[in-house]
Every structure is written in C-alpha cells, then in structure tokens.
Amino acid sequence: MPDIRRVLTVHAEISVPLQLALLDAVEQALQGHGVSRIWIDPGTRPDLLVLAEFEDD
Numbered sequence: 001m002p003d004i005r006r007v008l009t010v011h012a013e014i015s016v017p018l019q020l021a022l023l024d025a026v027e028q029a030l031q032g033h034g035v036s037r038i039w040i041d042p043g044t045r046p047d048l049l050v051l052a053e054f055e056d057d
Contacts, residue, residue, distance in 0.1 A: 008022070038051070
C-alpha cells in the first residue's frame, strides 16, 4: 500500500516565480528518490500543499 505524505507548504505570500522554482526543484528531488506521484492538494488555497506518494519498500 502506498504511503502518502505532506512534503512541502508553499505560502501564498511568496512571489509566483519563486513558487514555481520551488515546486520544480521539489518535484525533481522527489522523482529522483523514486516517488511515484506528486500533486498539490486543491483544498489548501491560497497556500500550496505538496503531497507525494511513496511506494513501500
């Protein structure tokens, strides 16, 4: 069974270009560590809560 975890909250006060840079870097890092799925929780507006699905070892 996959393990879903909160990995990052990006606050709305941060500029959009910085938000995008942070999200891109986090996505690359998570993919590099074998995370199978990454998404933003739609219920956390205006902040962005990043979730990731980790496969059981």
